[in-house]
Every structure is written in structure tokens, then in C-alpha cells.
Amino acid sequence: MQKNNNKNKIFIDKLRSSGLRPTNQRVEITKFLFNRKKTLHFTVEELKNSMNLKRSKKISTATFYNTVHALKSAGYLKEFSLENNTSYYDTNISSHHHFFDNGKVIDIKSDKITFQKLPEAPKGRKIKNVEVVIRLENNN
Amino acid sequence: MQKNNNKNKIFIDKLRSSGLRPTNQRVEITKFLFNRKKTLHFTVEELKNSMNLKRSKKISTATFYNTVHALKSAGYLKEFSLENNTSYYDTNISSHHHFFDNGKVIDIKSDKITFQKLPEAPKGRKIKNVEVVIRLENNN
DNA sequence: CACATACTTTAGAATAATTATAAAGTAGTT
DNA sequence: AACTACTTTATAATTATTCTAAAGTATGTG
Structure with a gap:
């Protein structure tokens, strides 16, 4: 079959x-x-x-x-x-970030965001991933 | 009353x-x-x-x-x-970020994360806020 | 400070997303 | 081809949330 x-x-x-x-x-x-x-x-x-x-x-x-x-x-x-x-x-499983624009989701390529400073993980834990959401609003 | x-x-x-x-x-x-x-x-x-x-x-x-x-x-x-x-x-309304640790949520003070690079908002839009989630896992 | 009225509370029904169930069907092995 | 374990499906159950309408209450007005 x-x-x-x-x-x-x-x-x-x-x-x-x-x-x-x-x-x-x-x-x-x-x-x-x-x-x-x-x-x-x-x-x-x-x-x-x-x-x-x-x-x-x-x-x-x-x-x-x-x-x-x-x-x-x-x-x-x-x-x-x-x-x-x-x-x-999301069918895009590569590490990346998102814009949320009134319910619409837009991918942000990973290399568009870089950090100057990130906190340590609490003891006994380690960082699995870091995800950034940038919420948008109208530009009035 | x-x-x-x-x-x-x-x-x-x-x-x-x-x-x-x-x-x-x-x-x-x-x-x-x-x-x-x-x-x-x-x-x-x-x-x-x-x-x-x-x-x-x-x-x-x-x-x-x-x-x-x-x-x-x-x-x-x-x-x-x-x-x-x-x-x-979250009763903490100040701009801040979160660790997600197996369903538990821990606040990260805003100043613990700073960016080196952030993308532009799409045209006609502006950035309302930026939220970072750091997912944790066990450190084995 | 009693009254009228618009706002609230509540129990229970309704809805939406998701998960569970169990009977009928199918893939993969023999 | 037959067997068995895994799948599909319709439907029921569950969970989070919202709606509804009747009974109760806060508050401005007189």
C-alpha cells in the first residue's frame, strides 16, 4: 500500500x-x-x-x-x-529569534542578534538555548 | 460594606x-x-x-x-x-528577562543582559520591547 | 443616608485546544 | 498469506478560559 x-x-x-x-x-x-x-x-x-x-x-x-x-x-x-x-x-529549527507583530511571527536570523552580556546559569544548570522575542507596534 | x-x-x-x-x-x-x-x-x-x-x-x-x-x-x-x-x-512589570528551568520561572534583571547587535524593526513598525528567555537544562 | 442604577459576583454553561479511548485498519515481519 | 504490533479515526474527556444571566453590591444623587 x-x-x-x-x-x-x-x-x-x-x-x-x-x-x-x-x-x-x-x-x-x-x-x-x-x-x-x-x-x-x-x-x-x-x-x-x-x-x-x-x-x-x-x-x-x-x-x-x-x-x-x-x-x-x-x-x-x-x-x-x-x-x-x-x-x-516552526519548521526552522536552526537557532533563531522572532519578531511578534500583532500575532504574526517573523523569523530573525540568529546572527542578527548578538549579546554583550549574558547571565550565568544557576548552579547545577547550564544554558540550553537563548531565545529573543522582539515585539513590534505601529510606528505612529 | x-x-x-x-x-x-x-x-x-x-x-x-x-x-x-x-x-x-x-x-x-x-x-x-x-x-x-x-x-x-x-x-x-x-x-x-x-x-x-x-x-x-x-x-x-x-x-x-x-x-x-x-x-x-x-x-x-x-x-x-x-x-x-x-x-x-508576573507581578514584576519592569523590563526584565527570564530563565525557564523545567517549568520554573526565574527573573533576570534587565541589566544582566545587554545586546551588541539588534535588528531594525520592519518598515512602519517600531520595537515595543525585547524579551529574552534562557532555557536551562541539567548540568550532567 | 436611603434609592436607583450601573457595575459585580457567582454558578454553571459554552468554547477552544488538546489528549485519551477503543474499535477498525494497515505496515512490516515471517 | 498471516500475524502482530502499530495506526487511524471518530468520539469522548480534559483543561484553560470565556460567556451568561440571575442575584448582590458600590456609589452618586437627592
Whole structure:
């Protein structure tokens, strides 16, 4: 049943290395997420809607959540939060920062921000990562 | 009914300037939040539980949400998000940053982080604020 | 300082995002 | 081809939050 054509190899590999069998639904989701030039910021609900609109046979909510979670745990997606109780995901997993512009998220390349001074981690801990959010407002 | 004793004046003033009448429930909530030495990080649910545990007559959930929202809109509380779809609030409204240490939040004074380089805001926008989150992990 | 009125409180219903469940289907191995 | 463990799905459950409408209260006015 599973069409293992080479075209999808990289998506299948992503799934396998996330501990998931490459089912058709999962391959399509993964392809939708990563088969693009620009990085994507999305919520699971947005992902579900944009994929299911084009499909006669809908993929279930649980499958979207499962797949996104596994890809995130494997490090293929980055999770972040705004102030609206919804999880956002970013296909750009390289260390980078964000502008938040009225609910819209814009990536900031890592090298656009550098620090002059950073605090030490508390004892027994070390720094895992540093994320900067720059909130924007209208320029009136 | 309302005991307008001086002891509570600063809390009553906070409420009034947030556009809220200083009812007993609101004064108690405001006092609980701001009548302390160290700043407090909390979710509405946590706030409700810690206050209601000690009370015979419980304050309703809606009143906690209303009061916290108004205090936040007036600028007396700062909202932030972790990756668990819950709103957190901080009684420290001065510009500052955070360590996130396995769900625990620790303030970082503003002057502990300085930038060497920051990006420009996109045209038509200006920077409202810059927030840094330093995620910690165990030091093994 | 009693009254009227607009603002509040409250319990409970409604909503939204997410997670859990369990029956029917499928991938991968033998 | 058959077996078994993993998946998908629809649906129910859960969690955080917001809404609603009835009963209660703060506050300005007289």
C-alpha cells in the first residue's frame, strides 16, 4: 500500500528517525511541512485546515497532533508560544529569534542578534538555548 | 460594606486605575498579589487555588480572571507564555528577562543582559520591547 | 443616608485546544 | 498469506478560559 518512491525518501526518513512508521497520512503531513522553500509557522489547527481543505478523505485531528508531536520531539520542529494558549510550531529549527507583530511571527536570523552580556546559569544548570522575542507596534 | 481603611489604599488605587470598583474580592486578590516582597509568577488557576484554600467563602473563577485581566491591561501585571497553553503572569512589570528551568520561572534583571547587535524593526513598525528567555537544562 | 442604577459576583454553561479511548485498519515481519 | 504490533479515526474527556444571566453590591444623587 505504501508507495516507497524515492521522491518521498527524505520525508520517510524524517518519520522513521522520529520513531514513526511512514504511513500515507504521515508522509503527506511531513511533505506538506518540509517540502517548501520558506520556513512555515503554524498551529496544529491551521495545519489541519490547510491540508484537509484540499482533500476528499480528511486526515483526523489526532493524527495531526501525533505527527507534529513526534516531529517536534525528534527535533524537526521547534515549538513556541504566543499569549493565546495555542502552541505554534516552526519548521526552522536552526537557532533563531522572532519578531511578534500583532500575532504574526517573523523569523530573525540568529546572527542578527548578538549579546554583550549574558547571565550565568544557576548552579547545577547550564544554558540550553537563548531565545529573543522582539515585539513590534505601529510606528505612529 | 467596603472597609476603606488606609491599609488597603494602594490596592484600591490599583483597582480604580484599572477601571475596577474596589470590591472585597478584588481588594483581596490585589493584596495577595502585590503585598509581598518578592515578585510572583502565577497562573490564574494557581492564584485561585492558593487564595481559596485558606478561605471559607470562595472567590469565583470568573472574578479571578476578570481581575487579573484588568490588572494586566492596566499594566500592573505582565503576561508571558510557556509551552503548555496556559497564561502566566508576573507581578514584576519592569523590563526584565527570564530563565525557564523545567517549568520554573526565574527573573533576570534587565541589566544582566545587554545586546551588541539588534535588528531594525520592519518598515512602519517600531520595537515595543525585547524579551529574552534562557532555557536551562541539567548540568550532567 | 436611603434609592436607583450601573457595575459585580457567582454558578454553571459554552468554547477552544488538546489528549485519551477503543474499535477498525494497515505496515512490516515471517 | 498471516500475524502482530502499530495506526487511524471518530468520539469522548480534559483543561484553560470565556460567556451568561440571575442575584448582590458600590456609589452618586437627592
